[in-house]
Amino acid sequence: MFSTTGQFRAFLFGVAAAAAVTFVAIEAPWREATPRQVTPRGELAPQEETTIALFEATRDSVVSITTEKRVLDPYSRRAVEVPRGTGSGFIWDEDGHVVTNNHVIERASGAHVRLADGRVIQAELVGTAPEHDLAVLHIDAGLNAPPPLPIGESNSLSVGQSVVAIGNPFGLDWTLTTGIVSALDREIPTRDGATIEGLIQTDAAINPGNSGGPLIDSAGRLIGVNTAIFSPSGSSAGIGFAVPVDTVNRVVPQLIETGKYRPPVLGIRHSDRINRLAAMQGLEGVLVLGVEPGSPAAAAGLRAARQDASGRLVFGDIIIGIGDRAVASSTDLRDALDAYAPGDSVTIRVLRDGNEVELSAIREHGRRIGAVSEDIRLARGTAVKRDDPEPVTVV
Structure with a gap:
């Protein structure tokens, strides 16, 4: 029978021996390990240097x-x-x-x-x-104060040219992503059912939080404002959209000056409802219901619709094109005119007495007026009643 003291000493000896073995088993590889030699990086590629400098x-x-x-x-x-x-x-x-x-x-x-x-x-x-x-x-x-971002132009962009996006996706501040201009003149619907046209499409990764950030060209100039992505998952799928800088440079100064954007106008009156009714009869375009005195439209010689003695509508000019863009609806007219700045010369294509005529006008700032002041009847008798007024926009 072993004594208690002997058993305790034997236990301590066993623990010490095990610790020594464990120490050797763990310690020996650590002493033998050495870090790998670092390979010198060398010079950065020119494209990398450009991207770094741009950021x-x-x-x-x-x-x-x-x-x-x-x-x-x-x-x-x-x-x-x-x-x-x-x-x-x-x-x-x-x-x-x-x-x-x-x-x-x-x-x-x-x-x-x-x-x-x-x-x-x-x-x-x-x-x-x-x-x-x-x-x-x-x-x-x-x-x-930080410096303003240099402003570029979007009307000279080409598909395939390099772009970068800087923003805060998912709250990750000052994230840089790179890509190219994938396409031009895209359009997307807004929440209120309108359409934003002329957008730049890019494959630079854009995610929630990037909204409002700049899309920048290789010269470090603003060419667009990142605004939306197309993605079933809600994150980047390589299809992002940016408002072109030419639009930004036209809209922002007005916002700073007046707080609102008022597109330039020709000075004609038209009605969405009447245009829709006319379209149902196969007549596409925007019917000129009135011409503002002293307006660019008046100077260009646009003719307004009128009513004959029986109260039926006698067509004046029907706008079918602005510049090289076809106009089949009020939306088409608004979008086409919105590409111009006040003071720009605009070519207007109209149908007049069955013939196509080209007119030229110089645009001014926009405004809205009230409702149609008369009952206007189309040729087949459809009426727009005065007790259901149709807003008429001066464009």
């Missing part, structure tokens, strides 16, 4: 936007601001204006802008243009 030159002009929503606290019964969403934007000018998407700030009660240097600044809403999914904010960044 470093433009990142300070890109911002992160966080929006808030005012809700009622169920306990205190007081209105409080809670985070609502995130998006991207970029510095437009030296006065502190920031451009983003309208859908980023839509229905928000407030917004904060975070700069690349970490500063967070409360933003003020300046104006929105939902029809182009654009919005302008203003921040006071003081003396250390």
Whole structure:
């Protein structure tokens, strides 16, 4: 029979021996392991150097936007601001204006802008243009304001040229993705059923949070504002869309000046309902219901519809084209005219007494007027009643 002391000593000896064996088994490979030799990188490829330089030159002009929503606290019964969403934007000018998407700030009660240097600044809403999914904010960044992003042009873009997108996808700030211009002149529907036309399609990865961020060419110039993706999953599938910078450069100055975008007009009156009724009778185009005195349309000689003694509509000019674009509806007319700036010369193709005629007009800023002032009857007797007024737009 072993004594207790002997058993305890034997136990300690066994533990020590096991520890020594374990130590040797673990320690020996660690002492023998050596890190692999690093292979020198060498020079970066020219394309890599260009991309790096482009990012470093433009990142300070890109911002992160966080929006808030005012809700009622169920306990205190007081209105409080809670985070609502995130998006991207970029510095437009030296006065502190920031451009983003309208859908980023839509229905928000407030917004904060975070700069690349970490500063967070409360933003003020300046104006929105939902029809182009654009919005302008203003921040006071003081003396250390970031520089505005250089502005390019989109009318000279080519499919296949390189682009980069910078933004904050999923809240991952200042993320750079690269790609090409995949296609031009795309169109997508908006939430209110309208259509945004002339979009740039790109395969640069765009995800939720990229909205409002810049699409930039290889020269570091803004060529578009990232606005949407096509994806069944909700994340990038290589099909993204950006509002072209030519549109941005036309809309944003008006938002800064007046808070609203008013497209240039010809000075004619037309009715969506009457155009639809005419289309049902096989007459496609926009019927000129009135010509504003002193307007570009009046100077160009456009003729308005009138009513004969029996109250039936006698057609005047029917607009069937603007420039090289066909016009079959009021939407076509609006989209075609929206591509022009005030002061541009516009070629208008009209049907007059069954013959096609070309006229020229110079556009001015837009406005809206009231409802149709008469009962206007089409040739087959369909009427638009005065007690159901149809808004008439001056375009």
